[in-house]
Amino acid sequence: MPEPAKHPAPDTGKPDKKKRAPRRPRWKQNPDAVQRDILINAISEFADRGLSGARVDAIAARTQTSKRMIYYYFGDKNGLYARALEAAYAEVRKGEEGLNLDHLPAAEALAKLAEFTFDHHRANPDFIRMVMIENIHNAEFVGASDMIRALNGAAIDQLTEICRRGAQDGSLRADLDPMQLHWQISAFSFFNVSNRPTFSALFGAALFTPETQVALRDDLVRMLVEAARRPAGTDGTGGK
Amino acid sequence: MPEPAKHPAPDTGKPDKKKRAPRRPRWKQNPDAVQRDILINAISEFADRGLSGARVDAIAARTQTSKRMIYYYFGDKNGLYARALEAAYAEVRKGEEGLNLDHLPAAEALAKLAEFTFDHHRANPDFIRMVMIENIHNAEFVGASDMIRALNGAAIDQLTEICRRGAQDGSLRADLDPMQLHWQISAFSFFNVSNRPTFSALFGAALFTPETQVALRDDLVRMLVEAARRPAGTDGTGGK
DNA sequence: GTCTTTTTGTACCATTTGGTTAATTTGGTC
DNA sequence: GACCAAATTAACCAAATGGTACAAAAAGAC
Numbered sequence: 001m002p003e004p005a006k007h008p009a010p011d012t013g014k015p016d017k018k019k020r021a022p023r024r025p026r027w028k029q030n031p032d033a034v035q036r037d038i039l040i041n042a043i044s045e046f047a048d049r050g051l052s053g054a055r056v057d058a059i060a061a062r063t064q065t066s067k068r069m070i071y072y073y074f075g076d077k078n079g080l081y082a083r084a085l086e087a088a089y090a091e092v093r094k095g096e097e098g099l100n101l102d103h104l105p106a107a108e109a110l111a112k113l114a115e116f117t118f119d120h121h122r123a124n125p126d127f128i129r130m131v132m133i134e135n136i137h138n139a140e141f142v143g144a145s146d147m148i149r150a151l152n153g154a155a156i157d158q159l160t161e162i163c164r165r166g167a168q169d170g171s172l173r174a175d176l177d178p179m180q181l182h183w184q185i186s187a188f189s190f191f192n193v194s195n196r197p198t199f200s201a202l203f204g205a206a207l208f209t210p211e212t213q214v215a216l217r218d219d220l221v222r223m224l225v226e227a228a229r230r231p232a233g234t235d236g237t238g239g240k
Numbered sequence: 241m242p243e244p245a246k247h248p249a250p251d252t253g254k255p256d257k258k259k260r261a262p263r264r265p266r267w268k269q270n271p272d273a274v275q276r277d278i279l280i281n282a283i284s285e286f287a288d289r290g291l292s293g294a295r296v297d298a299i300a301a302r303t304q305t306s307k308r309m310i311y312y313y314f315g316d317k318n319g320l321y322a323r324a325l326e327a328a329y330a331e332v333r334k335g336e337e338g339l340n341l342d343h344l345p346a347a348e349a350l351a352k353l354a355e356f357t358f359d360h361h362r363a364n365p366d367f368i369r370m371v372m373i374e375n376i377h378n379a380e381f382v383g384a385s386d387m388i389r390a391l392n393g394a395a396i397d398q399l400t401e402i403c404r405r406g407a408q409d410g411s412l413r414a415d416l417d418p419m420q421l422h423w424q425i426s427a428f429s430f431f432n433v434s435n436r437p438t439f440s441a442l443f444g445a446a447l448f449t450p451e452t453q454v455a456l457r458d459d460l461v462r463m464l465v466e467a468a469r470r471p472a473g474t475d476g477t478g479g480k
Numbered sequence: 481g482t483c484t485t486t487t488t489g490t491a492c493c494a495t496t497t498g499g500t501t502a503a504t505t506t507g508g509t510c
Numbered sequence: 511g512a513c514c515a516a517a518t519t520a521a522c523c524a525a526a527t528g529g530t531a532c533a534a535a536a537a538g539a540c
Contacts, residue, residue: 049292049376050290050291050292050376051290052289052290052292053291053292053293131435131438132372132375132376133376135372135436135437136289136290136372137437138437139437139442142437142438142441142442143441143442148442149441149442152442152443153442156443179443179446179447180447180456182443183431183439183447183456184428186439187427187431187432188424188427190431190435191423191426191427192427195371195375195426195430196375197374197375197377197378197379197382198375198382199426200379201382201383202382202388202389202393203392203396203422207419207420207423216420216423219420219467220424222467223463223464223466223467224463226463226466226467227459227463227466
């Protein structure tokens with residue numbers, strides 16, 4: 001990770017306050033690193049304070065660069081937010097790549113996907129908060145991003161494939177709706193992170209200890225997979 | 241609902257712009273109605289735009305009264321927000337009163353409670369959005385309100401009672417945790433409203449037609465109640 | 481009625497905040 | 511090494527915004 005280029009030397013010449021010869025410190029160009037620096041810190045600030053609550057000056061202060069550069073590269077606050085949102089999606093997406101479900105029996109693939117989603121959401125609270133903020137703003141920016149739509153389309157495709165295999169070999173109900181499944185998995189996994197503050201404030205932190213979280217997750221996955229199997233004990237495939 | 245008291249007559253005297261004798265229109269005092277007017281519109285504005293995004297001037301413009309009165313009654317923006325949050329909780333709470341679960345078998349009571357929660361959340365999007373905003377702000381204000389804590393304690397008590405009865409007559413598993421049940425019911429019901437914007441933007445509105453919502457709800461309630469029953473088909477109580 | 485307290489409207493202010501102007505340096509090219 | 515576009519810094523600005531000062535009008539006490 002290349003440093004965002006700053007302060008190579010505090011300027012050897014005298015300060016010289018006069019308008020002539022302001023004698024600024026030397027610096028190196030590094031547009032990519034500067035933009036990444038800005039985006040990373042923008043995500044933090046937006047996730048912390050929301051779109052309206054975030055301050056451009058605060059983002060600038062977090063970075064190694066200046067406010068002017070934010071406007072130089074991203075136009076305005078909303079432009080920065082839109083790019084930060086996409087960056088957050090992309091970042092989270094990277095973490096999903098390792099998951100390989102194709103070789104697993106459908107029911108197990110479903111269980112593994114749900115389990116992974118729960119853990120992954122939990123590990124990326126800033127991303128969750130960005131999505132919360134988007135929802136407060138009626139998904140104005142998510143809707144405008146082709147990239148984000150493509151990313152989520154892939155998630156549905158994954159589930160569609162699982163459903164197809166499950167229906168084919170009879171391990172899962174044939175009338176499952178991939179979108180509804182996605183909705184259910186997301187609901188648990190998302191809520192667990194998004195509403196942790198109010199839930200903790202009202203009922204204490206008991207549900208959020210590592211052990212309880214695992215128990216909660218496993219209960220939910222079991223419940224979900226059970227519901228996705230054939231109605232009664234018709235079959236038995238997929239039982240580990 | 242008493243009108244918030246305003247403009248009973250547009251002032252009979254001449255306008256008279258001079259500093260002397262401004263000659264304002266007559267008005268009647270109605271502190272309660274004015275405060276309610278402010279709170280209702282504050283909830284709308286905060287729910288629409290978030291705590292930082294909401295503008296005190298915009299709230300004032302929504303009311304029949306003036307910005308000055310907001311500060312007179314609520315001190316500052318945060319004070320108004322805190323009161324609006326409490327008012328939103330209280331308002332939603334009122335809608336929960338009719339629910340009478342004590343005379344139902346435990347499993348049915350659980351089903352009815354879950355079903356009701358789903359519908360009730362769906363019918364109160366502004367309340368959900370206030371809670372979302374609170375979560376963005378780390379539940380700072382929820383945590384500070386005894387009233388809100390009390391309200392939610394009651395929700396847990398309700399579930400505790402159901403669990404007790406269910407364990408006693410064997411219709412529900414004995415190891416159920418009321419708080420976890422509350423978490424599960426809330427997760428579905430809350431997410432369904434809170435994340436509707438992004439979900440719609442990404443996957444279309446199919447999941448949010450009235451019919452699909454009912455189907456979604458019933459699936460979830462069935463799933464949840466099924467998981468809360470005794471492990472296998474041990475018993476059979478509660479089957480309608 | 482008169483005096484005090486509460487409630488309301490108008491105009492205003494200080495600060496914050498998103499955004500900009502203009503100068504300066506870098507790094508490459510001819 | 512002169513020249514130029516892209517990158518960067520520093521200082522600045524106008525508008526928006528939370529909050530107030532002040533005076534006037536109704537209500538309430540006596």
